[in-house]
Amino acid sequence: MQFLPKTLLAATALAVLAAVPALAGPADDAIKARQACMKANGGAMGAMVPMIKGEKPYDAAVVTDALAKTEAACAGWAGWWGDDTQKGESAETWSKAEVWTDKAGFEAAGAAYGKAFGDLKATTDEAGFKAAFGAFGGTCKGCHEKFRRPKE
Numbered sequence: 001m002q003f004l005p006k007t008l009l010a011a012t013a014l015a016v017l018a019a020v021p022a023l024a025g026p027a028d029d030a031i032k033a034r035q036a037c038m039k040a041n042g043g044a045m046g047a048m049v050p051m052i053k054g055e056k057p058y059d060a061a062v063v064t065d066a067l068a069k070t071e072a073a074c075a076g077w078a079g080w081w082g083d084d085t086q087k088g089e090s091a092e093t094w095s096k097a098e099v100w101t102d103k104a105g106f107e108a109a110g111a112a113y114g115k116a117f118g119d120l121k122a123t124t125d126e127a128g129f130k131a132a133f134g135a136f137g138g139t140c141k142g143c144h145e146k147f148r149r150p151k152e
């Protein structure tokens with residue numbers, strides 16, 4: 001009687017495999033990297049918005065630092081949106097399908113952000129900073145409205 005023990009063994013092996021959580025893979029890496037980039041963007045907003053609201057004095061060094069951190073965290077952007085990253089192996093993504101069905105639109109939203117980022121980074125005084133900030137903040141919303149699922 002070989003059949004039964006072998007089947008049992010196989011069943012046991014499968015049960016063990018099923019109990020092991022899915023390992024992180026390349027899609028997870030891309031998803032986590034783009035979320036880290038977005039978190040840096042959120043952090044930069046957290047540093048800059050109080051200056052816009054007048055809750056904190058304008059500080060060029062803080063702006064420069066916030067934007068430099070964002071730039072570093074987002075440096076790999078172009079490599080994080082492959083078709084194979086619409087779903088993670090185990091990481092959850094809040095990117096909408098439109099990122100991949102409207103690639104031109106997504107790229108345009110990214111380009112608008114890139115331009116506004118450059119304009120903001122080029123500012124050196126409070127008046128310039130305040131003038132450039134609105135357009136920069138608007139590009140977050142402009143992309144999120146179409147391409148990001150809200151977190152509940």
Ligand code: HEC
Pocket residue numbers: 031034035036038039041042045092093094095096099106109110113136137139140141143144147148149
């Ligand atoms: C070109 C599109 C685009 C632009 C521009 C953009 N975002 Fe995002 N953002 C996304 C997408 C897509 C996600 C969802 C990422 C995912 O989960 O895969 C996201 C997610 C986020 C998150 C949640 C990150 C997490 O931990 O899951 C924050 C915070 C965020 N964005 C802030 C910002 C801010 C602030 C700006 C502007 C300064 C900005 N984003 C500009 C597309 C964009």
